Amino acid sequence: MSAPKRVKRPISGWVVLNKPYDMTSTQAVGKVRWLFAAAKAGHAGTLDPLATGILPIALGEATKAVPQVQDGTKVYRFAIKWGSATTTDDAEGAVIATSDVRPSREALEAVLPQFTGAVMQRPPIFSALKIAGERAYDLARAGEAVELEPRPVDIDAIAVLEHGAEHTMLEVTCGKGTYVRSLARDLAEALGTRGHVSLLHRAAVGPFTDAEAVTLEQLEAAEGAQRDALLAPVAAGFSELPEIRLDALQASAVRHGNPVLLTGAAAPVQMDECWASFAGGVVATGSVAYGQFQPRRVFNT
Known part of the structure; x- marks a missing residue:
């Protein structure tokens, strides 16, 4: 009999991997995806096999933030x-x-x-x-x-x-x-x-540095909740972008793809690129025009 198929998890977040020498970026993503049993994974910027260092690996909803991280310094x-x-x-x-x-x-x-x-x-x-x-x-x-x-x-x-x-x-x-x-x-x-x-x-790479990087050995040594604790949140990919904080009603509207009017004395009127949050979680990326937040990509975090 063949072994039962491994169940993939809808887990989301960032693995800030210190990629080892002589491993391709694709191999690194495959290894991390297997360790977390993640349903979806990708990376924000290829590293040559002979290079080491920061390879941000996105799991689940974090894959939607790959373009922002890739564009970072x-x-x-x-x-x-x-x-x-x-x-x-x-x-x-x-x-x-x-x-x-x-x-x-x-x-x-x-x-x-x-x-x-x-x-x-x-x-x-x-x-x-x-x-x-x-x-x-x-x-x-x-x-x-x-x-x-x-x-x-x-x-x-x-x-x-x-x-x-x-x-x-x-x-x-x-x-x-x-x-x-x-x-x-x-x-x-x-x-x-x-x-x-x-x-x-x-x-x-963008907001991710050597300071928070983990190695494959660290990921392999950890198990279950300990390994999951090594994930950075999806929002970590947006730390270099302005944040718009929404209330519950605004967040619900944005999650359905609708623009919302931003209120309050400090509310921005115009912004080319930003991200919207509710209770610390990512709701969407988008822009602000004439005081309205216009969602471009909605997150299911």
């Missing part, structure tokens, strides 16, 4: 290995060019302003971007020539944490769509040398 700590460029712009690829030039800390810090602000960045050819419906990494692995156009990205800050002749550790604060592998490659080229990412750790 990211913080990465990464090491550049000087002297060699690779096909993948990281340690996984084959070396395609070398250089004997090793930049000084002063030279590196002098070029950093060129890479901050709104900049154009050419993505790595081994990326998930699509070319005529095909993933760039699939075309690159098949030996085809891949040409990706530079794209605008926002880089808020870059700081040198440690500098050595062979490796340099940096921290970058950036917006959605920034490729750290491209940044390492371009920094090296601007300094007249070659380089690739040899270590990558994501320290923050």
